[in-house]
Amino acid sequence: MSDSQRSALVTGATSGIGRATAKKLISDGWTVFAAGRRQQQLETLATECEQLPGRLVLVATDVTDNASIDALFSTVEAAGGVDTILNIAGGALGAESIADANIDDWQWMIETNVLGSLRIIQKFLPMLRAHGEGTILNLTSTAGVVAYEGGGGYNAAKFGQHALTGALRLEEAEHNIRVVEVLPGLVKTEEFASKRMRGDESKAANVYAGVSKPLTADDVADVCSYAVNLPHHINLDEIVMRPVKQAAQHKLIRDEGTL
Ligand code: 8X3
Numbered sequence: 001m002s003d004s005q006r007s008a009l010v011t012g013a014t015s016g017i018g019r020a021t022a023k024k025l026i027s028d029g030w031t032v033f034a035a036g037r038r039q040q041q042l043e044t045l046a047t048e049c050e051q052l053p054g055r056l057v058l059v060a061t062d063v064t065d066n067a068s069i070d071a072l073f074s075t076v077e078a079a080g081g082v083d084t085i086l087n088i089a090g091g092a093l094g095a096e097s098i099a100d101a102n103i104d105d106w107q108w109m110i111e112t113n114v115l116g117s118l119r120i121i122q123k124f125l126p127m128l129r130a131h132g133e134g135t136i137l138n139l140t141s142t143a144g145v146v147a148y149e150g151g152g153g154y155n156a157a158k159f160g161q162h163a164l165t166g167a168l169r170l171e172e173a174e175h176n177i178r179v180v181e182v183l184p185g186l187v188k189t190e191e192f193a194s195k196r197m198r199g200d201e202s203k204a205a206n207v208y209a210g211v212s213k214p215l216t217a218d219d220v221a222d223v224c225s226y227a228v229n230l231p232h233h234i235n236l237d238e239i240v241m242r243p244v245k246q247a248a249q250h251k252l253i254r255d256e257g258t259l
Contacts (some may be wrong), residue, residue: 006025012063013032013035013045021225023048023052025225026056027052029053029054031056032057039058059075077127085121088224089113090157091191109154121168137180144158176232186245211243227239
């Protein structure tokens, strides 16, 4: 890989922020290994990226499965490697109180958000160290720094991923790997709220009801792209981004009469 030819692995690339970020980096001219579970969505992404200047390599991957990550690593290594990892796979499942929480939901959230990132990081760290100027960007959430009612499981997962990210930054600085954390608040994507509310589209719509301009996946992708395109000695440690209408986790301004 030459210095001018940046190359990234993006997980969670089948939808939402991961997909938008993969697309943005390809627009920036990067080689992007787009990893996600759903082959059909990966192929749609490929079609949309045909005219863009970068190079896209699709790799069907499940970040909760070690064998799948081994196969991903082999593909990336054989195709020239990466200097940048963007851990975007993740999500929320359920909005119950702690009293009513479902253990299986918590396990899925911890597996995907925390252990999924850990598996990818452990597998690719030697490659990033060998490169000499590595970057890891972990997409966490404002839910990783502020707890809220009904957020328990997602909070636990994102607080965990946030902690992992902080420790990693301290441990990898001596290997010249910068570790960036992007913590978005309310982002309206096609799947996040719907999945969290188990397909109840009315509950999912209520998450954004009356919020005139929630963040979009493209907004977050722009920020991720900005962070990883900066000269390597600049580490944006933690980027908290919210829509103006969400001044804090507890202060979401909705148009009157919308809920
Ligand atoms: C999503 C942000 O506010 O739904 O990561 O927890 S929030």
